[in-house]
Every structure is written in C-alpha cells, then in structure tokens.
Amino acid sequence: MTELPRERMDQVLKRFELIETQMAAGPSPEAYVKLASEYAELQEIATHIRELKKVESELADLDAMLADKSIESEMRELAEADREAVEERLEKLSQELRVLLLPKDEADEKNAILEIRAGTGGNEAALFAGDLFRMYERYAASRGWRMEVVSASEGEAGGYKEIIASVSGRGVFSRLKFESGVHRVQRVPVTEAQGRIHTSAATVAVLPEAEEVDVEIRPEDIRIDTMRASGAGGQHVNTTDSAVRITHIPTGIVVVQSEKSQHQNRARAMQILRARLFDQQRTKAAEERSEARRLQVGTGDRSERIRTYNFPQGRVTDHRINLTLYKLDRVMEGELDEVIDALIADHQSKLLAAEGAEG
Numbered sequence: 001m002t003e004l005p006r007e008r009m010d011q012v013l014k015r016f017e018l019i020e021t022q023m024a025a026g027p028s029p030e031a032y033v034k035l036a037s038e039y040a041e042l043q044e045i046a047t048h049i050r051e052l053k054k055v056e057s058e059l060a061d062l063d064a065m066l067a068d069k070s071i072e073s074e075m076r077e078l079a080e081a082d083r084e085a086v087e088e089r090l091e092k093l094s095q096e097l098r099v100l101l102l103p104k105d106e107a108d109e110k111n112a113i114l115e116i117r118a119g120t121g122g123n124e125a126a127l128f129a130g131d132l133f134r135m136y137e138r139y140a141a142s143r144g145w146r147m148e149v150v151s152a153s154e155g156e157a158g159g160y161k162e163i164i165a166s167v168s169g170r171g172v173f174s175r176l177k178f179e180s181g182v183h184r185v186q187r188v189p190v191t192e193a194q195g196r197i198h199t200s201a202a203t204v205a206v207l208p209e210a211e212e213v214d215v216e217i218r219p220e221d222i223r224i225d226t227m228r229a230s231g232a233g234g235q236h237v238n239t240t241d242s243a244v245r246i247t248h249i250p251t252g253i254v255v256v257q258s259e260k261s262q263h264q265n266r267a268r269a270m271q272i273l274r275a276r277l278f279d280q281q282r283t284k285a286a287e288e289r290s291e292a293r294r295l296q297v298g299t300g301d302r303s304e305r306i307r308t309y310n311f312p313q314g315r316v317t318d319h320r321i322n323l324t325l326y327k328l329d330r331v332m333e334g335e336l337d338e339v340i341d342a343l344i345a346d347h348q349s350k351l352l353a354a355e356g357a358e359g
Contacts, residue, residue, distance in 0.1 A: 004094055005101060009049050012101075016046035045100045052093045059086050099348050107208035107282065108174035113275040114147075114206055117162045118155065119182065121200025126155025128185045128309075129202040131332060133163050136176075138334025145169030150268050151257055164272065166209065176206045178320075178343040181306030188312070197312060201305075209271070210278035217274065223247045224266070244269050248277065307339075321346045 019039050027035060062083045065071060071079070116133050118125035140147040145167055152163040167176065184201045192198065225245045243258040244265035255273045257265035308317045309328060316331045316339070317324045323342050325331065331339070 004052075004097060008101060009097070012042060012045055013049050016042045045097070048093060048097050048100060052090070052097060055086060055090045055093060059083065059090060062086060098352055107177075107278075109171060110173045111166060111168040111209040112173045112176050112206050113150070113209055113272060114165045114167055114176065115162070115204070116160065116164075117203045117205075118160065119201035119203050121185075121198065123155055123157040123159075124185075124189045124198055125159075125200040125202055126161050127157065127159035127189075128183075128200050129161070129163065130155070130159030131185075132183060132202055132204065133160060133165070135332050135334055135336070136165075136167075136179075139336045140167055140169070140334075142334055143169060143175070145172055150272065166271070168209075173206070173208045175340050175344075177208075178340065178347070179204050179306075180206050181304050184305055184308045186308065186310045186312070207275040207279040208282070210274040215274045215277045215281070217248070217270070217277070221249050222273075223249060246270065246273055248273055251277065251280065253277065253280075318343065 016039070019035050019042070023032065023035050023039065062079050065079045066076065066083070114136060116129045116136075118129040121128070137147055146169060147165050147167050150164040150166055153161040155161050182201050182203055184199060186197055186199050188195055189198050223246070225247075227243045227245070242265065243256060245254065245256045246266075246269045247254050253273060253276050255269045255276070257269040257272075306318065306320055308319070309332070310317070311328065313326075314328045315324055315326050316328050318339055321342055323339065325338060327335070
C-alpha cells in the first residue's frame with residue numbers, strides 16, 4: 001500500500017481552516033459565495049484528514065500503553081483488542097483518503113450531452129437505440145436530473161436512428177462518462193417469425209457540456225448555412241421546419257439542427273459543437289498525459305464494444321470490467337447504479353495503482 005501524501009494533506013487542511021476563518025469574519029456576499037464553494041469542495045477531504053489524525057493519535061496512545069511493562073495483563077488484553085479495531089479504522093480511512101486525494105476530472109460536475117445512434121442491425125438497431133434512451137431517461141429521473149431532447153431522427157419501425165439530449169443536474173458527467181462506446185443487444189426481434197436471436201448495436205457518446213469559457217469558437221472558424229425544408233405551404237408556411245448547419249472549419253466537425261425555430265436551432269447547434277470541441281480537446285490532453293499507459297476504463301474509443309444486453313438470458317455484461325448481472329429487466333428500467341459504481345471503482349483502482357507506480 002502506498003504512503004499517504006502527508007504534505008498535500010497538510011496543505012489541504014491549512015487551506016480549509018483558512019476558509020473557515022475567512023467565512024466566520026463576515027466577507028462580502030460575492031466573496032462568501034466563492035469561499036462557500038471551495039469549502040464544500042474541501043469539506044469531505046478535511047473531515048477525513050482530521051479523523052485520520054485523531055485515530056493515529058489513539059493508536060500512538062495504545063502503543064505507548066502496550067510498551068509499558070508495568071501494565072496489568074487484563075488491561076493489556078483490552079488495549080490489544082482496542083488496537084486491532086483502531087488499526088482497521090485507520091486502514092479504512094487511509095484508503096478513503098487515497099481516493100479523495102486522487103486528481104479530479106475537471107468535467108465531472110458538468111452537465112452532459114448524450115448522443116445515441118443506431119448501428120448495425122437496421123430497424124432492430126433503431127428500436128434498441130430507443131430502449132437505451134428510455135433507460136437513461138429513467139436513470140436521470142431516479143437521480144433527479146433534467147433530461148431534454150435536443151434533436152431526434154426516428155426509425156422507420158420506431159425507436160431512433162439518432163437522438164441527442166442534454167442532461168443537467170449534480171455530477172451528471174461523472175456518472176455517465178463511462179457509458180460512451182458500442183452497446184450490443186442480443187434478442188429475438190418482434191418481426192422475426194422463426195424465433196432466431198439477432199445481434200444489433202447502438203453507439204452512445206457522452207460529452208461534457210461546455211461553457212463559452214471552456215471553448216473559444218472564433219466567428220471566422222465557423223460557416224453557418226440556413227435552409228428551409230419544403231413544407232405544406234399556405235397557412236403552414238411560417239411553421240415549416242427550418243434547418244441550421246454549422247461547420248467548424250479547423251476540425252471539420254459538422255452539426256445540423258432541424259426544428260421549428262431557426263434561432264433555437266442555431267443555439268442548439270452551437271451547444272453541441274462546443275461539447276464536441278471540448279471533448280476533442282480533453283481526449284487529446286488525456287492521451288498526451290497518459291502517453292503509453294491507459295487510465296480510462298477501456299480505451300475510451302467509441303468504436304469499442306463495451307456492453308452486451310442479452311434478452312433471452314436476462315443478463316447484461318460490461319466487457320471492460322467483466323461484470324455480469326442477471327437483472328437485465330431492472331437495468332433497462334434505469335437501475336444503472338450497480339454497473340456505474342463498479343466502473344468508477346475500477347477506474348479509481350487504476351488511478352491508485354498508477355500513482356503508486358509513480359511514487
């Protein structure tokens with residue numbers, strides 16, 4: 001087990017205590033908001049550090065007692081039993097602190113753009129894309145998040161060829177970011193007369209929603225084309241669907257939005273473009289940082305098959321962490337926490353192992 005970073009712990013505790021003092025001194029409302037935000041960020045870590053120091057002190061007292069040769073055997077037995085419990089508590093606190101002190105992903109607290117596209121499998125793939133969207137919709141509702149469809153292209157037999165939604169709430173990206181990749185389904189389609197199992201796929205991309213301060217988009221770097229789709233004419237002429245296509249010239253990224261309002265289309269298209277550019281920047285930076293080693297769960301490649309949903313067997317398997325659950329019906333109802341918690345734990349253990357190798 002790697003040693004705890006004592007110097008960093010002391011710095012965190014000093015900073016937290018300074019914030020406590022400054023907040024108690026009655027700063028201006030603006031300064032108070034900033035201090036309160038940092039206080040909330042550091043509170044859990046500071047509480048753990050204080051508790052750890054207290055437990056270490058208890059352990060030192062017990063060791064001193066056990067080193068005293070004049071202590072009675074009955075007292076010694078009690079002290080030894082206490083020491084075992086205190087040592088277990090210390091190990092648990094140390095492990096929790098190691099995780100809390102891991103480098104934070106700056107995008108974890110951001111909202112997200114969720115993109116789901118039907119892959120191989122024709123109509124069945126579009127139906128599966130619809131099932132995935134409803135799964136995430138239910139999961140978002142269970143966590144009190146707000147989900148809003150940005151654009152959708154429906155499949156011929158139902159479901160979606162493509163659907164893009166914005167998801168907003170607390171810690172959205174931190175919990176959804178490992179969902180990016182190819183999701184595979186194995187089931188008997190409704191249209192299958194012979195009862196044969198078909199395999200289809202849909203691609204999921206989860207992008208952190210970028211603010212204007214996160215990504216600079218220069219006016220000269222984008223080309224905006226506006227088009228009016230052919231409609232019924234006559235009295236409907238003002239409500240005919242219009243489309244906006246934005247091309248980011250340096251990267252070649254193209255975003256098309258097609259809804260009633262051209263003004264809303266432009267705002268939505270810019271929102272998606274910012275998210276895609278921000279995601280591209282983050283991916284490039286992560287690759288440069290990690291160089292030869294990979295800290296992501298899987299490779300982060302969206303062409304990688306990450307999960308299989310097998311309906312005849314009622315199982316869902318996440319291939320990155322070899323996790324299989326025989327509760328497919330509940331997962332499709334939005335009960336995703338067990339899978340997501342396991343992915344986060346695996347990611348944290350890889351980060352800890354990498355830090356230990358560097359230390």
